Amino acid sequence: MEYLSIFVNSLIDLSNAMAPYILFGLLFAGILHEMVPQTLVTKHLGRESISSVIKATLFGVPLPVCSCGVIPLAASIKKSGASRGATLSFLISTPITGVDSILATYGMFGWAFTLYRVFTSMIVAMAAGILTNIFDKEEEVVKPKFSLSPMQQPAAQSCCSTSTCCSSSEETAKFSMKKALKYGFVTLLGDIAKPLFWGLVIGALISSLVPQNLSDILVEYSWLSYLIVIAIAVPMYVCATASLPIAAALMLSGVSAGAAFVFLSAGPATNTVTIGVVKNMLGKRSLYIYLASIVFGSVIFGLGLDYLFASLDINPKSILHVEESAGWIAAISSIALWTFVLYFIVKPYLKRAKA
Structure with missing residues (x-):
């Protein structure tokens, strides 16, 4: 029962810490x-090129979003047409930095x-994005070998013959908060609900198993401090x-600056x-x-800092x-997040039961 209590408390603490950022x-x-x-994302981040990776990295650096708050943002730009490399660069650069974190x-x-x-996080993010574009290319859509005859071609070319068609397609859509909320809390959250649940x-489990005297261990085994920090971080x-x-x-406990940087x-x-x-x-x-990229990049730059x-x-x-804080907002956010997550996990089973 003691271990169960520790696990539940760790789950509550973890949820409270993450929920506000995920919901934001x-x-x-x-x-x-x-x-x-969507065309803007596709144009600048959709290509498997170095420039798209650099743009995604620079776009992510100033955003005040954590490693879990960045998940829906990354999912959003990926759905909008960003390449895997650009998406991964954004995923790495955004949570390490951010205006709030830079100032702190x-x-x-x-x-x-x-x-x-800031500089090293950008290098790690760009390296990960470039490597992804090289070794994990997007699967190309196979085009049909046959061609349609002129009579079979779609009539999309004649769209501009009618003024209503073209004006509606090219006119910038008005901002809708309802659509924004639906996209964020239905479309995106529905996609990440299951991995989010298991991740929490x-x-x-890991947080409840980490020893409380972590700093003492790192000082005592300084030659292993990098590996221990990586295994935990x-x-x-x-x-x-x-x-x-x-x-x-x-x-302050005596751990090297490099290990702390890791x-x-x-x-x-x-x-x-x-x-x-x-x-x-x-x-x-x-x-x-x-x-x-994160492990090797962190260790290499940590060693560089020590040097x-x-x-x-x-x-x-x-x-x-060389402060701390918490509050009721975190608790309410945690309850709201778990309500959403459990709903999307249970929803498919409820549909099967009705069928």
């Missing part, structure tokens, strides 16, 4: 879908550390801003929920590239300017 992400995705023309990082770690974090459950949910006090606490990079970029959704949305190969600190003889603790 769904709302933002719905509004984005209504305001941004500056306030806690200073401008040099902040620039390093598995994440709670990848599946665990922590947003970019919330990861800052944890990283600061690790550094947590700051890999923690917000991924978790069990995002992993499940990436697999479901982009496929296994993109998932492997996604995880490999810089050592060569410049900087004590990691000296850069710290």
Whole structure:
């Protein structure tokens, strides 16, 4: 019973931490879908090119969205025609940074550390997107070998002969909040409900099994600190801003700046929920590239940070300017999210029962 109680508490804490960001992400995705023309996404992010990856990365950097709030946004741009590489770049760059996180990082770690974090996250995101475009290309639609005769051609070309047809198709549709909410909370949430459910459950299991004296372990086994941090950061949910006090606490406990940086990079970029959704949305190969890019990129840049600190003889603790919060909004958001998720999971079974 004790373990069950710990698991339930971990699930509640995890849900409370994630729910507001997921719901905000769904709302933002719905509004984005209504305001941004699908042709714009297809034009700039639809090609399997380096430029589309760079644009997706730069688009994601300033957005104040966490690793779970970014899921509906990524699903939205993917549905609108973005390539797998661009979608993956967006998925990585967005949660690691964000205007709120950048400002918080500056306030806690200073401008040099902040620039390093932003710059390296962009490199990791771009690398993942480019690798995805190379090794996980979209399947091309096979065109029919036969051609239609002129008499069989569709009459779409004559559309402009009638003024109503062309004016309605080219006229910019008016913004509809109802359609935005329906797209975000019905279409998108319906797509990610199942992986979101299992991600929350598995994440709670992992969170309940992580030892409380984590910092002591990392200091004692410093040569293993990178691997231990990666093993914990990848599946665990922590947003970019919330990861800052944890990283600061690790550094104050004696953990290297590089290992703390790995947590700051890999923690917000991924978790069990995002992993499940990436697999479901982009496929296994993109998932492997996604995880490999984050793991190797975080470790390489973490080692680079340690090298810089050592060569410049900087004590990691000296850069710290070391707060927390929670509330009823998180609890209400969690209840709302679970209501939506359970509804979409149970819905197919209810339909079968009626049939």
